[in-house]
Amino acid sequence: MNSVAPILDVNNLTVEYQVKTKGKRGVRIARAVDGVSLKIRPGETLAVVGESGSGKTSIANAIMRLIEPTSGSIMLDGKELTKLAGKELRLARSKFQMIFQDPFESLDPRRTVLDTILESLVVAGIGIDDAEKRKLALEALEKVGLIPAENVGARYTYQLSGGQRQRVAIAAAMILKPHLLVADEPVSMLDVSLRAGILRLMRELSRELQIATLFITHDLSLAWMYADRIAVVYSGRIVEEGHPADLISFPQHPYTKALVSVIPVPEKNIARNRIILSGEIPDPLEIPSGCRFSPRCPKYRALGQPELCISSDPKLESIGDQFVACHFPEKKETK
Ligand SMILES: Nc1ncnc2c1ncn2[C@@H]1O[C@H](COP(=O)(O)OP(=O)(O)OP(=O)(O)O)[C@@H](O)[C@H]1O
Ligand code: SF4
Ligand SMILES: [Mg+2]
Structure with a gap:
C-alpha cells in the first residue's frame, strides 16, 4: 500500500438532485x-470510468x-472542503484546476493564447x-508543446485546432501549480489521432509536478x-x-468484465468472447433494490437469479489488490 498521504480523500460522497414531476408527488429525488469514496495521491492519475x-x-x-x-x-490537502465558505473556499479552490470537455467553449476566442495564460x-x-x-x-506554452511559444502566444485562440486549444487549457491550469487537476472527458471532442498526445502530456505533467489527477x-x-x-462506476x-x-x-465484477470484453484489440484474429449487455443504466429516480446491476447482470442470470443479488446491496470490499462490489466476484482459478 502506498503510504504517501492522499491529496484528495473523498468519503461516502452522495449527490442528489431534486427533480420536479407532474404527478402528485411534486418533487422526487x-x-x-x-x-x-476515493483517494488520489501526489503524481497519481485516477480514472473514473463509466457509461x-x-x-x-x-x-x-x-x-x-x-x-x-x-x-x-471531501478532504483536499487534509482540509474538509464541504465545510468551507467565502474566502477560505476561494483559497482552497485555487489549489484545484479543471480541464473541460469542450476546448472550443472553455477558451475566450477574442483573447490571444498568451493573454489566456x-x-x-x-x-x-x-x-x-x-x-x-x-x-x-x-x-x-513550451512545456505543453506549443512552440515556438512567442509565435503561438501571439495567435488568437479561435485560430487554433481543438488539440492545440486543449494544450492551452492545460498550460493555463498547470501554470498555477494546482494540487489537484480534474479533467472531465478532456479528449472526447478531439480527433482520435490527437487523444493520445494530450493524455500523455497530462500524465507526464502530473507526475513531474506531483499533481493528483482525476x-x-x-x-x-x-x-x-x-x-x-481505475475506478469503474455504475449508477452512482x-x-x-x-x-x-x-x-x-x-x-x-461482471460489469467490468463486460466493459473489458468489448475493448478493441489490434490483433483481429484473436477470438474474443464479447459480452453485450442488454438494457440500460438505471434511472437515478428508480435505482433497483439489492444490487443495482442485477437487471443487466449476466452472472445473476447464469447463477439462476440468486435471492442475495436482489435482497442485499453489495458493498465495495477488497479482494487482493482490487476492490469489488459483488456478492459473487470472479475468482482466480488456482491449479
Ligand atoms: N441537474 C440535474 N438534475 C437532475 N438530474 C441530473 C442533473 N444532473 C445530472 N442528473 C442526472 O444524474 C445522473 C448522472 O449524471 P452525470 O452527468 O453525473 O453523469 P455522467 O456519467 O457524467 O454522464 P455523461 O457521460 O453523459 O457525461 C444522470 O441520470 C443525469 O440525468
Ligand atoms: S451481486 Fe449479483 S447481480 Fe450484482 S453484480 Fe454480482 S452477481 Fe451480478
Ligand atoms: Mg459527464
Whole structure:
C-alpha cells in the first residue's frame, strides 16, 4: 500500500438532485452519486470510468464544489472542503484546476493564447511583475508543446485546432501549480489521432509536478493506457477499483468484465468472447433494490437469479489488490 498521504480523500460522497414531476408527488429525488469514496495521491492519475449517466460529472462537480454534495466528506490537502465558505473556499479552490470537455467553449476566442495564460495568473492573484508573468507563460506554452511559444502566444485562440486549444487549457491550469487537476472527458471532442498526445502530456505533467489527477472518461481503453488506477462506476457507485493491468487482465465484477470484453484489440484474429449487455443504466429516480446491476447482470442470470443479488446491496470490499462490489466476484482459478 502506498503510504504517501492522499491529496484528495473523498468519503461516502452522495449527490442528489431534486427533480420536479407532474404527478402528485411534486418533487422526487434522483440519487446520481451514492456513497463514493476515493483517494488520489501526489503524481497519481485516477480514472473514473463509466457509461453515460453513471454519475461521473456529478462526482467531479461535487469535488470542485460546483454543486453542493448531499452528504459525505471531501478532504483536499487534509482540509474538509464541504465545510468551507467565502474566502477560505476561494483559497482552497485555487489549489484545484479543471480541464473541460469542450476546448472550443472553455477558451475566450477574442483573447490571444498568451493573454489566456496571463489571465490565469491574474485571476489567481499571483503577485509578480509583468515581465516575470510573461516569462512563466511562455515557459508554460513550451512545456505543453506549443512552440515556438512567442509565435503561438501571439495567435488568437479561435485560430487554433481543438488539440492545440486543449494544450492551452492545460498550460493555463498547470501554470498555477494546482494540487489537484480534474479533467472531465478532456479528449472526447478531439480527433482520435490527437487523444493520445494530450493524455500523455497530462500524465507526464502530473507526475513531474506531483499533481493528483482525476481523469473522467467513458472509454476504458484510455483509462487503461493513461491512469495509475481505475475506478469503474455504475449508477452512482464504484463497483470495482484497481490497477489498470490487474483490472483489465482479471476483472472481478461482471460489469467490468463486460466493459473489458468489448475493448478493441489490434490483433483481429484473436477470438474474443464479447459480452453485450442488454438494457440500460438505471434511472437515478428508480435505482433497483439489492444490487443495482442485477437487471443487466449476466452472472445473476447464469447463477439462476440468486435471492442475495436482489435482497442485499453489495458493498465495495477488497479482494487482493482490487476492490469489488459483488456478492459473487470472479475468482482466480488456482491449479
Ligand atoms: N441537474 C440535474 N438534475 C437532475 N438530474 C441530473 C442533473 N444532473 C445530472 N442528473 C442526472 O444524474 C445522473 C448522472 O449524471 P452525470 O452527468 O453525473 O453523469 P455522467 O456519467 O457524467 O454522464 P455523461 O457521460 O453523459 O457525461 C444522470 O441520470 C443525469 O440525468
Ligand atoms: S451481486 Fe449479483 S447481480 Fe450484482 S453484480 Fe454480482 S452477481 Fe451480478
Ligand atoms: Mg459527464
